[in-house]
Amino acid sequence: MPPAAITVDIKGHVATITLSRPLQPIGLGEAAAAALHESCESLDADDAVRVVVFTYGEAPQARKASANGVPAAAPAPARAAGPLARITKPVIAALDGDVFDQALELALACDIRLASQSTRLALTHLSRGELPWDGGTQRLPRLVGRARAIEMLLTSRVVDAGEARSIGLVHEILSSGEVRHRTRQLAEAMANLAPEASRYVKEALVKGMDMTLEQGLRLEADLAILLQGTHDRAEGLQAFAERRKARFTGK
16 A cells, blocks of 8 residues: 555644555555654644544555466555554544454544444454454453453454444444534534643543543643643633633644
């Protein structure tokens, strides 16, 4: 999969990363993973971008056969979920169709997942004698709990959109034609909120998951103190007092 499979589109304060759907069960090659990594770092450093949307484009054609009729060699799988997970801004995944294996591992690295009614999700690595290599064994149980995660992993079972919604794997289910529109709507609404506060909320949640309650509360208090010195907090208080919409600048 060449780097051209990664496209980035920025409109207003929302950036959309579109990734050609990984060939199942091959996953991403090194070039595409590197391009995704670079895109994630660039968008995280761009102060004008406040929310990132991650989605898939059209599924690529199946690999062509070589001269002897044997399918052409697949690229070695490469990890790519980490860069998505390290984005400090909110990241929304828009899912439609089958989201298997590394495609699901990438979606697990996002903060919010919207899916179509036809979406199916699974980590089927064991059916091939493999195991998830891009964070699936760690992020899935943190979202749906140990019992459901271990059952999905050990059986390679495919979960439909309805079940995914009921176990907390996806947040909303929409028709195929509505997923991207709703994702854009949600992203723009989130981009209108205080961006620095959004970063701090995400930091408190993500880091707090690996802390004791006492440590997490201390982190929350520290971040709240840091936020008090920002222009956006003063603007938020002023807008509330004046009964108008706040105009946040990210400072």
